[in-house]
Amino acid sequence: xxxxxxxxxxxxxxxxxxxQVIKNLPxxxxxxxxxxxxxxxxxDQELAEEFDIPVKKIxxxxxxxxxxxxxxxxxxxxxxxxxxxxxxxxxxxxLCLRCTPYTTYSLGIAVVxxxxxxxxxxKMAPLLALADAAVVTKTDLVSQAEKEVFRESIRxxxxxxxxxxTNAVQGTGLRYLMRRIADHxxxxxxxxxxxxxxxLGVCTVCIGKKEIGWKNHFGVIRPLDMPEPLYRGx
Amino acid sequence: MTKQxxxxxxxxxxxxxxxxxFETIEIRPGDTLAIVGPTGSGKSALINDIETLAQxxxxxxxxxxxxxxxxxxxFVREPAFKPIALITxxxxxxxxxxxxxxxxxxxxxxxxxxxxxxxETMNLANTFTGEPISLKSRMSGLSGxxxxxxxxxxxxxxxxxxxxLLDEIENAGIFKDRVIQSLQRGNKAVILVTHDPYLxxxxxxxxxxxxxxxxxxxxxxxxxxxxxxxxALIEDRxxxxxxxxxxxxxxxxxxxxxxxxxxxxxxxxNRV
Numbered sequence: 001x002x003x004x005x006x007x008x009x010x011x012x013x014x015x016x017x018x019x020q021v022i023k024n025l026p027x028x029x030x031x032x033x034x035x036x037x038x039x040x041x042x043x044d045q046e047l048a049e050e051f052d053i054p055v056k057k058i059x060x061x062x063x064x065x066x067x068x069x070x071x072x073x074x075x076x077x078x079x080x081x082x083x084x085x086x087x088x089x090x091x092x093x094x095l096c097l098r099c100t101p102y103t104t105y106s107l108g109i110a111v112v113x114x115x116x117x118x119x120x121x122x123k124m125a126p127l128l129a130l131a132d133a134a135v136v137t138k139t140d141l142v143s144q145a146e147k148e149v150f151r152e153s154i155r156x157x158x159x160x161x162x163x164x165x166t167n168a169v170q171g172t173g174l175r176y177l178m179r180r181i182a183d184h185x186x187x188x189x190x191x192x193x194x195x196x197x198x199x200l201g202v203c204t205v206c207i208g209k210k211e212i213g214w215k216n217h218f219g220v221i222r223p224l225d226m227p228e229p230l231y232r233g234x
Numbered sequence: 235m236t237k238q239x240x241x242x243x244x245x246x247x248x249x250x251x252x253x254x255x256f257e258t259i260e261i262r263p264g265d266t267l268a269i270v271g272p273t274g275s276g277k278s279a280l281i282n283d284i285e286t287l288a289q290x291x292x293x294x295x296x297x298x299x300x301x302x303x304x305x306x307x308x309f310v311r312e313p314a315f316k317p318i319a320l321i322t323x324x325x326x327x328x329x330x331x332x333x334x335x336x337x338x339x340x341x342x343x344x345x346x347x348x349x350x351x352x353x354e355t356m357n358l359a360n361t362f363t364g365e366p367i368s369l370k371s372r373m374s375g376l377s378g379x380x381x382x383x384x385x386x387x388x389x390x391x392x393x394x395x396x397x398x399l400l401d402e403i404e405n406a407g408i409f410k411d412r413v414i415q416s417l418q419r420g421n422k423a424v425i426l427v428t429h430d431p432y433l434x435x436x437x438x439x440x441x442x443x444x445x446x447x448x449x450x451x452x453x454x455x456x457x458x459x460x461x462x463x464x465x466a467l468i469e470d471r472x473x474x475x476x477x478x479x480x481x482x483x484x485x486x487x488x489x490x491x492x493x494x495x496x497x498x499x500x501x502x503x504n505r506v
Binding site: 115117118119140141142143144145146148149150151152153163164165167170171172173174175176 | 344
């Protein structure tokens with residue numbers, strides 16, 4: 001089975017890209033789709049209706065969505081396998097964009113919109129740096145020079161990343177991504193692991209404690225005038 | 235000019251699913267082609283197909299070849315090798331950059347190490363627009379005419395590609411004739427989407443769009459020469475009226491009659 005992990009900020013065009021990917025998969029491909037989101041998502045239903053494929057959705061609620069993705073990935077692979085699927089597509093709504101959802105054996109695809117500002121690649125640097133390919137969407141809304149400057153801006157973060165530019169609604173230019181997917185090997189025999197280390201731990205804010213002030217919290221904390229976070233607790 | 239290319243557009247299908255009204259369109263260095271047709275007829279889609287060197291993967295299914303072959307991937311994906319520059323109506327302009335930063339980043343993408351092109355681009359852009367652009371301006375703060383002038387200068391100096399695509403430059407409030415003159419230098423192939431009769435008629439060929447596809451390709455036969463000359467006079471007159479208006483002139487019914495008289499007739503009047 002192939003594993004595709006598609007990540008990127010909200011409204012960047014992830015689902016539009018996935019739609020094109022499913023539409024253009026080589027013959028014999030049997031995709032399954034998992035959507036990981038925070039509180040609300042409809043993409044699973046839309047894709048199930050459009051392509052008649054098995055879909056699942058999970059809300060991460062108080063936990064960061066990438067964190068949730070890692071927790072459920074193993075189950076998801078087994079689910080797709082039990083349905084004899086040969087490609088699992090995971091869509092993750094990156095939240096703080098510090099964490100990266102890509103794993104070993106997966107094809108990591110970061111989706112960024114061309115109209116998100118020149119500095120956006122820097123703002124989501126880890127999300128791009130650990131991906132295999134960056135898909136730049138909405139290129140029909142900018143001039144060619146702007147597109148090239150945006151590409152340059154991505155290259156500043158990751159000089160060698162494979163960049164694919166597209167108007168994902170129409171699917172222009174996605175032949176390069178489809179080739180990359182076709183060439184990507186199946187999951188190997190070893191344990192799947194995260195590519196990058198996520199930001200430090202979980203603190204009591206993450207589990208829903210509402211008090212403000214570091215004195216009210218445990219885990220990774222940080223007073224205003226301290227340069228580095230520290231760990232407080234057992 | 236670096237290399238010369240022949241571009242071949244192979245037909246696809248229009249919005250009704252019908253085959254387009256041509257088999258192939260060959261575009262050679264020095265050619266000028268106009269794309270005409272009503273709003274929504276597929277003009278921008280055609281130049282986007284050319285810009286992305288579509289290989290049957292766009293909505294129209296067209297294929298675009300260079301020198302008769304599928305172009306190498308770098309032609310599409312690497313700005314430094316891309317032989318095409320497109321000036322669109324969409325210039326959303328990456329809001330967080332100054333003109334200088336924007337141009338330097340584009341130089342880095344297209345012609346690394348040629349920082350000297352910055353000044354050349356600015357100087358050319360400022361010949362196209364009446365309102366000077368400064369290096370420190372924010373891209374988002376430029377007017378429509380300034381943005382378009384900058385983008386055209388950028389395409390000519392920084393991209394400096396053998397194939398130029400322009401989407402409705404006449405709408406930008408720029409010095410159109412200076413732009414056209416600059417475009418025609420250097421044996422480039424120029425393809426322009428236009429609603430401007432003068433621009434459309436002076437092109438070597440007109441691509442007529444309908445229902446999202448090419449309906450026909452009209453070769454200029456020379457029979458339209460008289461019309462072109464008439465239009466040039468009208469253009470000239472419009473230009474004069476526009477300039478007077480800009481300076482606050484008012485017009486009487488007599489001056490209106492003179493200004494609006496049919497082209498050839500007024501030419502005779504002038505001779506008398």
